[in-house]
Structures are given as C-alpha cells and as structure tokens.
Amino acid sequence: MPGAVPPPSPDEPVGRYPTVLAAPGTESPKSKGKRKRALGDENKRTVRLRLLPNGSQERKLRRIADTAAKLWNELNHARLVQHRESSAIDFKGTEHEFYHRYKSVLGVNAGQVINLNNWMWKSFFELSRLYKQGELPKFMGKPSPPGFWKDRLLGRRELRVLVRNDRYYIEPINNGEGYLVLKDWGLRIRYAGRIKWSGKQGTLVIKYEGGRWFAYVPITVGEKPARSNPKGYVRGIHEKIQIEKPKGNNKAFIDVGLNNLFAVAFSHTNAAILIKGSTIKAEYYWWKREIRTYQAIRDWLKHRGFELWKKYHALYMHAVYKRRERLRHYYRTAVRFLTETLHEMGVDEVFVGYPYLVSQDNGNEYNTNIWWYAKVIKWLGEVLQEYGIKLNVVSEHGTSKQCSICNAEHENGRVKRGLYVCPVTGIKINADINAARNIARRVGYEVPIPRKILSYIVTSNGVKPITPKEGVTVETPTMETPP
C-alpha cells in the first residue's frame, strides 16, 4: 500500500527507519565546526507553523517549491545513473553542475537541497555497508537509494523549499501569529502557530501537505545566532528546554504497545499506570478502511481510463494525511499527559522498552507501527527533558514471555485476555505491566507488585481516567481487531 508509511518530517530526512548518521548541519557553511558537538541533538527542537500565503504569494511559492523539487529530482537522477554504472558517485562534480544550473532561481538555497541529497546518499551508503555486514535490525530490510520528490501516480513533483538559516527570518506579532520573511524572493508570508522555543534557527523547510503550507523551523534552543546573522534568532517562550526539576528519585519502567499505549511500573510506588490506546487503534482502522476504499475506486477508474481517478487519488492522499495528523495529535497528547503524571509521581529516570514486534502478517502495517513507535519514543524523550527526567531505551526482546512474579520463562505462562498467569504462584498480572516489570528487572531494579492500577484512555479531548469495575482492576480489556 503506497503511502502507508508517513513521509519523513524534515528533521528526519531518511524517513522510514531510524537513521544511522546525524542530520545534516543546520547552519551556513561558514559556522560549521564551531558548534559544541557534545550537546548533540538534545537542545534542538522543530517548530511547525502554518503558512497563510495570499494568492500571488502562493503562486510564487509554488514556482519556487517546484524548482527546488526539480533540482532535487535531476540531481538525484544523475547520481542514481552514476551509482548504477559504477556504484560510486561524483559528489563534487554533480554538486557543481546543478548548483550553477539552479542558483538563478533558488540562490544559495540551492545548496541546501544539494546538502540534503548528499546526506541522504551518504546515509544510504552507510546503511548499505551495515546491511552487508548483517548489522542492521531485521525489520529494516535492504536499504534503498534516496527517492524522488514526486507523486508517482500523478507524475507531479512534491512541493518543498529549503531555505538557508541566514536567508529568512521570523517577525512575530504575538505568540500565535506573525510573518515569515524570505529574503531571496521578496516574500513576507503570514503564519499562524505558537513558537515555544527561543534560539538559533537552522535550515527552514517549507512543505505543501494535505492542501496546506507548513514551515518547519529547527531551533537550537538557547543558542545565540552568529554575529554575522543577528536576525537568525527565533524568539519563543522558553530559552531553556528544561523548565521543571524532578520532585524525587522514583524510577518508571514503560512498555509501549498497541492495546495499552503505555504500561508503567514504578520502583518506589505501589501502583501501576495503564494508558489505553483503543481510541487510537479504532481511529487508525477507520482511516485505514477509508484509505483502502479510495484506493480501490481510484485504481478501478484508472485501469479503465477514466480521468476521474485523479479526484479519488486526491481523496486518498488527503485521508493518508488526515490519519497521520490525527495519530500525531493522539500520541502527543498521551506523551504530554504521561510525562506530567510521572513528574507528579516524583520520577527522575525512565526506562522504556523499545518495542519488539513479532509475527507480523502485513509488512506495511509493521513498518507503520515501527515508525510510530520510534516517533513516540522520540517525543517522550523530548518532553521528559523539559522536566529534567532522564530517558533510557532498553531492548524489549523477550520481556513479554518472561514471568515478572517468579522470574522464570514458563512454557505455559500464557497470556489470556491481556493477563499473564504465573502457573507456579497462580498470580495473575496484566500482561503489559508484566512486561514493564521485566524491563525493570533487566536494568537491575526490583519493583513491588502493583496493588492498584490507574487506567486512562486517550481521547481527542485529552487523556481521561477510566474507573474500572470492581474486581477487574488488573485486567486489560482487549479490543477485537476489526476485520
């Protein structure tokens, strides 16, 4: 199913899989190397703004974005040909050729498109090397070279602009709206959106998504701009990522899953937390059906030569976009809620199991889940950082089979309706909390058997507590998988 895996966000240009290399530099070539490398990406955040161009601005933006996409595609094609012929690429030569071909329209920003393409090819070579050595996780499959900025069915280019960090600035009116100024094209476009962080701005990415224009502004939080570019500083609400301090030294152990988005056990608290993902799952399947229907109609029309297929393709693309936006909203709400709760419970360190998925019947579904898990863990790390809570990622392999009560791997310690039943002690425990307790043991913590389970559900209006019926506190009601 094309489009099942959401396209990459600009801060993770490699897309489908966790990347091996660090993202390309977000500063102009002049300032390269001066930055403190030790900080890594911990102090980087990307702010998303909705752009509201007027008619003539939109036409101009389209032309620029189409030119940038054309540059990307031509450069990438030239490199693909070289790669097929000799498996090596003349980076310098192609770079020179295409930069000069496109600088009249794109100015120095042509270099940003080229840098991103360089980085994706280098990342591809690095991944291929690891793949050949058998060092890539199985789910990643064989790496493929960078793709084109193109809608394969329509043959239309995807609209995207990259703007160098010193070729734009932001003029806020208040914290909710303002103007984005693009120096090279004489554009001053209204935007809507809250800017949470203050700091030095990086390469701007403008994208046309689901019929809307968005600007993604990477910010190195708290860092001052280069003296040569004093306007390259974004003014937001916070100058530091850490806003709060931990209230205690409680440790939390988290299992991430589908039925329970988060199952949490604690080192110093006699309770556990379940945040149910059934709403997310239901909505995921609803959009999945919607997407499949449009896709089927589109293909039927297309094969019979009806031009109307384009309309259904647009509906299909929109549904893919909507699903991504909805899930993003749910997951971010859940992550924010969980973090605030952990903070209130005095947590200063979190251990999260990196989901290990088994027996997947559908490759795309599998990729989609992996993609979302990686996202959720990344967001969790970012929000925890605001509270000064440390995040550790632990391999989850085997934690669902193991018994957290007596620490054995029971042959018949089966999971029944969301319960793990220990055949030795007869104790029943929620299967996901069992996994969370095993994560704790894996990193050397003994966790009390939770007496109380606090259950919550993620809704579109926030996370709501569920009052369980008496006597079923430890049980997770599993949702039927829709057909």
Ligand SMILES: [Zn+2]
């Ligand atoms: Zn047991």
